[in-house]
Amino acid sequence: MDSADYALFRRQLMAWYSVRARDLPWRRTADAYRIWISEIMLQQTTVAAVIPYFERFLTRFPSVEDLAAAEEADVLRLWEGLGYYSRARNLRRAAQVIVEQYAGRFPADVAELQSLPGIGRYTAGAIASFAFDLRAPIVEANTLRLYCRLLGYEGDPRAREGSELLWQFAEAILPRKNPGLLNQALMELGATVCIPRNPQCDTCPVQRYCAAFRENRQESIPRPKTRTKITDITEVSIAIQQGPQFLLRRRTEKERWAGLWDFVRFEIDPGDPSNLIDFMVETVRTKTGLSIELGPQIVELKHGVTRYRITLRCFVAHRVKGRLLAREEWKWVAPESFHEFPLSVTAREFAVRLTP
Numbered sequence: 001m002d003s004a005d006y007a008l009f010r011r012q013l014m015a016w017y018s019v020r021a022r023d024l025p026w027r028r029t030a031d032a033y034r035i036w037i038s039e040i041m042l043q044q045t046t047v048a049a050v051i052p053y054f055e056r057f058l059t060r061f062p063s064v065e066d067l068a069a070a071e072e073a074d075v076l077r078l079w080e081g082l083g084y085y086s087r088a089r090n091l092r093r094a095a096q097v098i099v100e101q102y103a104g105r106f107p108a109d110v111a112e113l114q115s116l117p118g119i120g121r122y123t124a125g126a127i128a129s130f131a132f133d134l135r136a137p138i139v140e141a142n143t144l145r146l147y148c149r150l151l152g153y154e155g156d157p158r159a160r161e162g163s164e165l166l167w168q169f170a171e172a173i174l175p176r177k178n179p180g181l182l183n184q185a186l187m188e189l190g191a192t193v194c195i196p197r198n199p200q201c202d203t204c205p206v207q208r209y210c211a212a213f214r215e216n217r218q219e220s221i222p223r224p225k226t227r228t229k230i231t232d233i234t235e236v237s238i239a240i241q242q243g244p245q246f247l248l249r250r251r252t253e254k255e256r257w258a259g260l261w262d263f264v265r266f267e268i269d270p271g272d273p274s275n276l277i278d279f280m281v282e283t284v285r286t287k288t289g290l291s292i293e294l295g296p297q298i299v300e301l302k303h304g305v306t307r308y309r310i311t312l313r314c315f316v317a318h319r320v321k322g323r324l325l326a327r328e329e330w331k332w333v334a335p336e337s338f339h340e341f342p343l344s345v346t347a348r349e350f351a352v353r354l355t356p
């Protein structure tokens with residue numbers, strides 16, 4: 001495509017977008033705060049899953065000042081179930097920087113936006129172009145696929161060379177006027193028409209500019225990511241009971257789901273059932289300082305985290321004696337108060353089963 005083609009490309013795309021754009025809550029605004037929250041939530045998460053979270057989050061924290069003043073646990077509680085919890089912790093930290101260093105106003109500058117916690121090149125471009133109408137390019141999952149197909153690019157779009165090519169293209173097609181709207185139209189086209197499998201080329205407004213379509217290579221472009229090998233592991237989650245309360249532990253900064261609360265949890269070797277009970281009792285003693293009497297398994301849950309497929313066996317146990325180790329943050333919590341704590345998804349499922 002040359003510059004004359006770009007102009008036609010944009011016209012056709014915008015004509016399509018004006019009638020086909022989905023009405024999404026974060027599209028009804030040019031408010032940087034709302035755009036930022038939606039873009040962070042949409043990373044790794046579908047639009048349908050994000051909508052209720054977005055609405056709840058904005059009701060609870062309607063402004064950047066409200067978010068900056070929030071307790072981390074309250075932010076995590078609202079994020080519960082969305083996963084990738086560092087996003088929520090970074091949101092709160094970035095809100096504090098915006099309040100302290102920018103008097104609560106988002107900087108209208110890509111480099112300054114990118115210096116905030118959790119804001120990468122794409123998110124900075126989205127905020128800059130949607131909220132401030134700056135000519136800032138964007139490449140995210142949907143536009144990455146779309147640009148690869150338009151260019152017929154068969155290399156690895158995530159490697160340096162491919163990535164540079166796509167960012168250059170993303171910048172070259174932006175107009176001087178309303179670049180934010182064009183970015184939104186490109187993302188929408190990638191999300192709804194130029195989809196990963198069976199792209200809807202027959203209804204695509206930019207079909208005539210598409211190299212992959214011309215050469216019938218839509219299905220092989222972009223090059224798929226190399227698959228990560230999945231490892232199966234088994235963990236146990238042990239709800240230690242003392243009277244009417246159960247022991248919760250706050251997960252530390254170095255662990256996955258940092259800041260969330262969980263029952264005592266660790267990996268076991270399921271291939272050695274003879275020593276399993278002794279191993280569990282001893283591990284609990286080492287991790288908590290408590291001696292326990294192990295009760296029945298309540299439920300077995302399956303879930304995936306990054307490259308792990310986890311089988312989680314959930315037990316109850318009774319505290320017999322011992323004092324909790326001071327190096328960790330613990331709380332004895334009655335089931336009716338579990339809702340006050342942000343829990344990992346599996347801890348919540350287990351907690352529900354412990355609630356009468």
Ligand code: SF4
Binds near residue numbers: 211
């Ligand atoms: S013609 Fe097909 S492959 Fe090309 S951009 Fe449109 S939907 Fe995607």
